[in-house]
Amino acid sequence: MKPQSRYDVRVPPSTRPGGRTAAVRDAVLRAAADLLIEDGLEGIELTAVAQRAGVGKSTVYRRWGSVPGLVADLLVDMADTSSPRPSTGALRTDLLAQAKLVRRTLADGRQGRLFKAIIAAATCDAVTANALADFYRNRIDEVSPVVVDAVARGEAPRGTDPAEVIRQLSAPLYYRFLTDTRPLTTADAERAVAVTVAAVDAGVFVKG
């Protein structure tokens, strides 16, 4: 299985492009993600992030200001480095590829913990909540052309709202991830696709 983003693997910052500023950002965001994964929200504190990243404390405070500011930047980076839209040529298989990607991300030990920590942080901090909502809006914008293309091919009714279709696809996977202890399975991803396709076919997402 190929890594989907830098959050899957550790790469020494010096091997990434972008010069010194980008290398510092890289090291700091990676350290923040590591601390969130290991200790959750309570483990993250700017001084600890700076220390782990091998970066001066004052740099981290000056550039990110606060933990929510840092988590917000982490979410921007996660959106920038996440997978492109699937493009299999058909709605059902595009949705299946996307649902499997969501399932794999949430079921992955490190990434699942990272998402849980950030979603938990968003429940009690408005800056993080806004950044998280932006992250999902970005992801939905990235994947929505799957639905636009399906409408153009006549696979979905005219007027189908692409963003609502993509939200619907993710919803049961996130709901189970956050409220159940049973691991997410491929069958869950397949059921999410079947539900979404049935609703698309029935015209549920056609804008009024």
Add this chain to the structure above:
Amino acid sequence: MKPQSRYDVRVPPSTRPGGRTAAVRDAVLRAAADLLIEDGLEGIELTAVAQRAGVGKSTVYRRWGSVPGLVADLLVDMADTSSPRPSTGALRTDLLAQAKLVRRTLADGRQGRLFKAIIAAATCDAVTANALADFYRNRIDEVSPVVVDAVARGEAPRGTDPAEVIRQLSAPLYYRFLTDTRPLTTADAERAVAVTVAAVDAGVFVKG
């Protein structure tokens, strides 16, 4: 709008039935809920709960032992005191009543904050995660007869999995609640029903 459970309103413990032990539990669970609502997960600490409840600290430590133990008991009580299943005589209107209840609960200032705090707690504590999963399993068992009755009336295919239908109904509401900043609307509840009914009709939830 009528309160759906004790978590909507404050009632002095002395007016509730069940004797002294029940009154102590009542006061302690209410204090725990209040602290979770006001300060989130970080605000809750057994000593503060005891103080707020007007109950001896040793009673709280002896009976509940830890914050996760207390939150687990709060979830048991929330399940015990939550609304019964809708019974309108038809699947679509039963699902609509249920979706509106979920929306109203999550959109309510106090109850929404309580659910957010508990879901956040569950992301980083296994005892709370298990108690939360039990809570939703209880709620799903309570509401599932809506689907059993619909199958008996011929409104849903034979073999339709009631629990999966009820999960699917809640999923988009919880997903938006936890990942978006836009308030949940009645249109969201109606869309959740339309999606679920389309999937039921298409046989998506028929057990293999």
